[in-house]
Amino acid sequence: MNNEYKVSQQNKVRQLQKKATYDTESVHKILDSALMAxxxxxxxxxxxxxxxxxxxxxxxxxxxxxxxxxxIRLLESTTTVCLNITHIDALVYARSAFNSSMNYRSVTVFGxxxxxxDHDEKxxxxxxxxxxxxxxxxxxxxxSHDKExxxxxxxxxxxxxxxxxxxxxxxxxxxxxxDIPIWAxxxxxxxxxxxxxxxxxxxxxxxxxxAIRSMQGxxx
Amino acid sequence: MNNEYKVSQQNKVRQLQKKATYDTESVHKILDSALMAxxxxxxxxxxxxxxxxxxxxxxxxxxxxxxxxxxIRLLESTTTVCLNITHIDALVYARSAFNSSMNYRSVTVFGxxxxxxDHDEKxxxxxxxxxxxxxxxxxxxxxSHDKExxxxxxxxxxxxxxxxxxxxxxxxxxxxxxDIPIWAxxxxxxxxxxxxxxxxxxxxxxxxxxAIRSMQGxxx
Numbered sequence: 001m002n003n004e005y006k007v008s009q010q011n012k013v014r015q016l017q018k019k020a021t022y023d024t025e026s027v028h029k030i031l032d033s034a035l036m037a038x039x040x041x042x043x044x045x046x047x048x049x050x051x052x053x054x055x056x057x058x059x060x061x062x063x064x065x066x067x068x069x070x071x072i073r074l075l076e077s078t079t080t081v082c083l084n085i086t087h088i089d090a091l092v093y094a095r096s097a098f099n100s101s102m103n104y105r106s107v108t109v110f111g112x113x114x115x116x117x118d119h120d121e122k123x124x125x126x127x128x129x130x131x132x133x134x135x136x137x138x139x140x141x142x143x144s145h146d147k148e149x150x151x152x153x154x155x156x157x158x159x160x161x162x163x164x165x166x167x168x169x170x171x172x173x174x175x176x177x178x179d180i181p182i183w184a185x186x187x188x189x190x191x192x193x194x195x196x197x198x199x200x201x202x203x204x205x206x207x208x209x210x211a212i213r214s215m216q217g218x219x220x
Numbered sequence: 221m222n223n224e225y226k227v228s229q230q231n232k233v234r235q236l237q238k239k240a241t242y243d244t245e246s247v248h249k250i251l252d253s254a255l256m257a258x259x260x261x262x263x264x265x266x267x268x269x270x271x272x273x274x275x276x277x278x279x280x281x282x283x284x285x286x287x288x289x290x291x292i293r294l295l296e297s298t299t300t301v302c303l304n305i306t307h308i309d310a311l312v313y314a315r316s317a318f319n320s321s322m323n324y325r326s327v328t329v330f331g332x333x334x335x336x337x338d339h340d341e342k343x344x345x346x347x348x349x350x351x352x353x354x355x356x357x358x359x360x361x362x363x364s365h366d367k368e369x370x371x372x373x374x375x376x377x378x379x380x381x382x383x384x385x386x387x388x389x390x391x392x393x394x395x396x397x398x399d400i401p402i403w404a405x406x407x408x409x410x411x412x413x414x415x416x417x418x419x420x421x422x423x424x425x426x427x428x429x430x431a432i433r434s435m436q437g438x439x440x
Contacts, residue, residue: 014289014290015286015289015290021301031348033281034307035308035311035322035409036306036322038258038260038269038271038304038306039241039269040258040260040268040269041267041371042223042262042265042266042267045262046262046300046302047260047261047262047267047268047269047300047301047302048229048260048267048302048331049259049260049269049302049303049304049305049328050328051258051304051306052324053322055271065407066235069234070233070234070235072439080266080267081267082260082267082268082269083255083269084258084269084271085271086256086258088255088256091353091354091356091413091435093354093428093432094361095361095362096364096368097346097350097357097358097361097363097364098364098365098368098371098372099369100350100354100361100385102255102256102273102425104256104271106271108269108270110266110355116317126317130317130320132313133311134313134320135416137313137320138317138318139287140402141314141316141320141402142315142316142397142400142402144316144317144318145318148223148317148318149421151318152223152318155401159365159373161440170419170420170421171419173421178421179397179421179423180362181423181426182360182362182426183418183422183426183427183428183432184418184419184421185416185417185418185419185422186416186417186419186435187413187414187416187417187426187432187435188413188414188415188417189255189412189413189414189440190410190411190413190414191409191410191411191413192409192410192412193311193407193408193409193410194407194408194409194410196405196406196407197404197405197406197408198403198404198405199293199391199404199406200390200403200405201388201390201398201399201404202404203399205404206401206403207403208403208405211404212302212313212403212407215311215407216407
């Protein structure tokens with residue numbers, strides 16, 4: 001694996017290039033810190049964007065949905081997918097509207113989707129999606145029924161190009177604006193798991209596992 | 221204004237239809253509760269999805285970016301945009317991998333973009349975006365320079381069709397799975413503004429306004 005995704009017309013970041021990076025570590029770190037991706041494709045010449053759960057293994061992203069779902073059938077027959085993940089980390093209050101912005105971590109990926117047909121490969125991909133979303137849970141739940149695997153459509157998306165863009169820190173104001181007597185700074189936005197809530201139909205004395213309990217308080 | 225967005229092939233929700241709604245109030249409520257939208261369009265036959273700040277006024281969504289940015293030039297020349305906003309509210313730990321899922325609030329919008337050329341209309345739209353993102357801030361900052369307005373590209377996206385999809389509550393397991401002695405329930409994910417951090421270059425004794433202070437602790 002190279003240390004950088006190749007830069008092409010497809011993934012080249014054109015605005016605020018200083019904030020852009022193509023190294024695989026930065027791209028994968030952001031991919032691994034989110035739960036949902038915005039997956040865009042073209043259908044009958046029109047754009048469609050759908051939020052989807054996903055998992056990553058190396059340079060492959062796995063997506064899933066109901067086998068009969070339009071998104072799965074369309075991804076099966078499409079050649080290029082664009083996927084974006086963005087965390088907003090703060091509102092940036094500058095001294096002008098023009099320089100006001102956000103801090104964020106964002107990744108954009110382009111790739112070709114492939115429908116996974118093989119039962120074992122499907123199970124392996126579903127495990128990856130599950131582990132990326134709910135670590136440790138796959139081995140706790142009952143085995144998947146064959147029927148359930150059949151009803152699930154799984155897409156392997158090979159990353160062909162990717163870019164990350166990260167914005168951090170304080171406002172970047174015009175020199176002459178620093179004298180304006182107005183408050184400036186940032187307001188952080190935190191995405192955090194809170195406290196587990198048990199299902200009302202839980203069997204008495206059943207407790208969440210250590211893996212599940214350790215998710216409480218975790219920040220994205 | 222009708223109370224529902226018209227259902228067509230474009231915006232019809234096909235999966236989990238029970239969770240879908242087309243009423244304007246539900247759609248607008250979700251639109252108004254987020255900061256960033258995933259905006260998808262077609263460029264040279266390929267899908268592209270870009271995260272963008274936005275604001276809403278009635279059935280118009282305003283987007284902005286650098287006037288010379290590819291996204292603005294492309295939105296100027298494209299006929300259809302698909303925009304999605306999704307909040308994840310919880311991980312749903314069911315008793316099987318198959319029934320495990322997330323709780324979320326999601327909106328998908330289709331519309332035609334129009335580049336705003338008129339200076340005053342642009343300023344009005346920029347104010348709407350600013351007020352949706354940083355309420356009260358527009359009147360605190362210095363006036364925008366004409367040059368800044370010229371350098372900003374603003375797109376008006378008329379909502380032509382839209383749908384909302386909301387998933388809440390506890391896992392929906394198979395009847396026979398409720399006897400499995402495994403913990404099940406939800407792990408809420410909270411997105412919340414925390415505490416203001418002042419710019420190091422702030423003039424002494426300048427305090428954030430009441431509007432800015434009231435954002436602290438606010439949940440999305």
